[in-house]
Amino acid sequence: TESQAVLFTIFGATGDLAKRKLYPSLFRLYKKGELADNFAVIGTARREWSDEFYRGVILDSIKDLMRSKTEAEAFASHFYYQSHDVGDASHYITLKELGEKLKTQYKTLGNQVFFLAMAPQFFGTIAEHLKSEGILTGEGFERIVIEKPFGTSYATAKALNDSLAKVFTEEQIFRIDHYLGKEMIQAVSAVRFANPIFESLWDNQHIDNVQITFAEFIGVEDRGGYYETSGALKDMIQNHVLQVLSLIAMEKPSKFDEAHIVEQKVKALKAIRQYSPSEALENFVRGQYISGKFDGEAYKAYREEDSVSPDSQTETFAAGKFVIDNERWAGVPFYVRSGKRMTEKGTRINIVFKKSEDNLFAGSCDEPVQNVLTIYIQPTEGFSLSVNGKAAGQGFHLDPLRLSFRHDSEFLGNSPEAYEKLFLDVLKGDGTNFSHWEEAARAWELIDVVRNAWDEQTSALPTYTARSMGPKEAFDLLARDGREWTWQP
Ligand code: BG6
Numbered sequence: 376t377e378s379q380a381v382l383f384t385i386f387g388a389t390g391d392l393a394k395r396k397l398y399p400s401l402f403r404l405y406k407k408g409e410l411a412d413n414f415a416v417i418g419t420a421r422r423e424w425s426d427e428f429y430r431g432v433i434l435d436s437i438k439d440l441m442r443s444k445t446e447a448e449a450f451a452s453h454f455y456y457q458s459h460d461v462g463d464a465s466h467y468i469t470l471k472e473l474g475e476k477l478k479t480q481y482k483t484l485g486n487q488v489f490f491l492a493m494a495p496q497f498f499g500t501i502a503e504h505l506k507s508e509g510i511l512t513g514e515g516f517e518r519i520v521i522e523k524p525f526g527t528s529y530a531t532a533k534a535l536n537d538s539l540a541k542v543f544t545e546e547q548i549f550r551i552d553h554y555l556g557k558e559m560i561q562a563v564s565a566v567r568f569a570n571p572i573f574e575s576l577w578d579n580q581h582i583d584n585v586q587i588t589f590a591e592f593i594g595v596e597d598r599g600g601y602y603e604t605s606g607a608l609k610d611m612i613q614n615h616v617l618q619v620l621s622l623i624a625m626e627k628p629s630k631f632d633e634a635h636i637v638e639q640k641v642k643a644l645k646a647i648r649q650y651s652p653s654e655a656l657e658n659f660v661r662g663q664y665i666s667g668k669f670d671g672e673a674y675k676a677y678r679e680e681d682s683v684s685p686d687s688q689t690e691t692f693a694a695g696k697f698v699i700d701n702e703r704w705a706g707v708p709f710y711v712r713s714g715k716r717m718t719e720k721g722t723r724i725n726i727v728f729k730k731s732e733d734n735l736f737a738g739s740c741d742e743p744v745q746n747v748l749t750i751y752i753q754p755t756e757g758f759s760l761s762v763n764g765k766a767a768g769q770g771f772h773l774d775p776l777r778l779s780f781r782h783d784s785e786f787l788g789n790s791p792e793a794y795e796k797l798f799l800d801v802l803k804g805d806g807t808n809f810s811h812w813e814e815a816a817r818a819w820e821l822i823d824v825v826r827n828a829w830d831e832q833t834s835a836l837p838t839y840t841a842r843s844m845g846p847k848e849a850f851d852l853l854a855r856d857g858r859e860w861t862w863q864p
Contacts (some may be wrong), residue, residue: 379802380515382474382483386417386461386501387493388429397492398436400794405450406442409799413484415477417470419459420493429456452737453481461497467508478729485514488801491521499538506542520549520801523614525810526606528826529819536812545812549801554615555808558782559752563622563724564631566750566758573748574627576728578706584744585623586725587616588748589713593720594664594674594841595691599682607693607828608661611713613822618810620709623724624699634809635812644817646701652828657826658697661690662846663835664716674716674841688836690756691715694849695825696856708856712849716841722752725861736763741773749863757781759863777863783850796844 383401387393404410418429430451434441443446457473459466478485478522489505498521506513517540525679526532539548554560576582589611596604620837621640628635651659666676674828677683677691692714701708728746743763749758759779766774782790791799798810806841844860853859 378408379415379486380482380484381486381488381724381802382414382477382481383411383416383468383488383490384474384510385416385490385492386459386497387420387491388456389420389422389424389432390492392492393418393490394403394432394436394844396434396794397490399440400792400798402437402440402447402450403791403795404799404802406440406446409802410584413482414453415481415483416454416468417473417477418454418456419470421458421460424756425458426454432456432598434647440640451540459649461493461501464504464508467504471508471510483515487515487517488606489517489519493521495521495524495526495535496641498535502539502542511542517543518547518804519543520551520798522551523548525614525652525815526819527609529688529816529823532815532819536816540812544615546804546806548812549797549806549809550616550812550815551612551797552618553793553809554616554752555618555795555810556795556797557752558618558790559750559756560622561761561808563619563750564636566625567623568631578703581728582707583727583729585620585709586723586727586860587619587709587711588721588723588725588860588862589616589711589771590717590719590721590844591713591715592717593650593844594716595677595680595683597681599680603683603687603692604687604690606661607713607715608659608822608826611628612695613818614810614815616711616713617782617818617821619724620697621814622781623726624704624709628704633805635809641811642814643699643701643812643822644689646699646704647817647818647821648698650701650824652824652831655825655828656832658852659693659695659829660837660846660848660852661694661829662692662714662839662849663687663689663839664691664714665838667716667841667843668676669718669842676841677716690829690836691719692839692845694852696843696852697821710853710860711857712845712860714839714845718842719842720754721862723863724750724752725863726750727858727861736773743773744775744860747861747863751781754788755781785837796836797852 432449432455434447511517526535621643624643625639628639664677667674678685678687694712697709726748744761747761749759757780759777761777764774766772766775837848839846
């Protein structure tokens with residue numbers, strides 16, 4: 376591969392996200408030769424750090440990935456630190472001077488990528504200063520990468536987007552949704568569009584319902600401060616879950632590229648029924664975990680976690696039913712759920728096919744199982760399809776069995792991390808696996824009504840025991856439609 380010439384500027388360089396995700400991903404790209412001699416990184420944050428100290432932090436963040444000390448140090452030597460106050464115009468002048476020096480030194484050709492790994496309230500200010508202080512010159516490509524959360528409601532997301540749009544075009548903005556970098560999320564389109572047997576069945580004639588589960592084993596950990604302002608609905612459903620839903624629901628794009636895929640995803644999101652407040656309450660449920668015991672292990676309640684209010688009303692679990700008003704999906708519910716402190720970590724999509732009305736065996740003691748296509752996103756990656764076979768031996772009895780494929784652990788160990796894939800996409804200018812404004816905007820419209828309806832509610836928040844699959848209400852949601860959550864192990 377030809378390595379990329381580029382200058383990165385990271386806002387929030389001392390933060391956790393930069394250390395956990397950004398630096399290791401850049402190092403992986405370096406090891407693969409995607410980045411080599413012609414890149415440099417300016418890390419900025421308020422703290423006063425020396426280049427030397429910063430490089431020590433970089434080395435520490437990649438210690439599990441390095442093959443030799445020499446290689447790691449060579450990588451770290453491309454990093455420079457500049458203390459920076461995002462609201463102070465004069466600091467951007469210093470930044471510009473350093474950037475120009477590095478551009479010449481590393482021959483970065485004026486290509487620039489800005490990473491905003493910090494609180495969204497600063498995004499607008501940073502963008503404006505990059506323009507007004509002349510850091511953006513238009514010489515090479517100029518792209519900006521931003522982390523979630525993209526707003527906290529439609530109104531705040533729109534304000535944020537307007538402030539970015541004054542400086543950057545939509546093509547220059549890369550909104551990270553790290554689920555879109557995951558192998559098996561990207562594989563959804565392969566399953567759908569490369570297999571006529573599935574493509575031909577992908578509609579309301581054949582599919583009974585779709586279930587998307589994003590279960591987490593972990594609790595809120597040390598993110599109580601952020602999570603209290605968010606909750607499961609905004610933290611997972613608004614972004615990751617709706618992104619996945621749109622990939623499953625979209626019509627076939629006429630070309631497999633960013634513009635055509637995004638066009639179809641947006642159409643699918645727009646076809647999701649916009650609930651009234653009372654419909655939102657009927658079709659969405661929330662819950663908060665209380666203390667529980669599992670396998671001899673005790674788990675504390677959400678309200679006892681660090682930085683969480685003892686009478687917190689924040690939901691740590693959300694489930695809902697979306698319906699899509701178009702020809703393909705009329706009558707097919709999309710059930711979604713996500714929560715913390717659930718039984719296990721398990722991210723799965725279940726496509727539950729219809730029972731056949733005139734099945735030869737229906738009503739007999741050997742009721743056939745429903746065909747279910749499961750896409751395992753994590754922790755294992757693969758697919759399974761449940762089908763009916765015949766029980767071996769004399770007589771005739773049905774025997775449910777599962778055709779199953781899982782990537783092996785060697786594959787999993789070597790496959791690129793979501794962030795690494797996404798960063799390479801940024802360098803190549805491919806925004807396919809990023810969230811676009813129209814997608815985020817529509818997702819907020821759908822989520823706002825649920826959030827606002829919950830905020831109006833005075834009844835007590837439903838609870839669920841830590842290490843369970845959520846509150847009773849989440850099971851009732853399907854039971855009242857005569858269905859249940861399937862959990863293909
Ligand atoms: C993040 C959420 O976007 O996704 C976290 O803010 C959540 O609360 C995380 O834990 C889950 O991501 P993954 O990749 O571990 O499934």
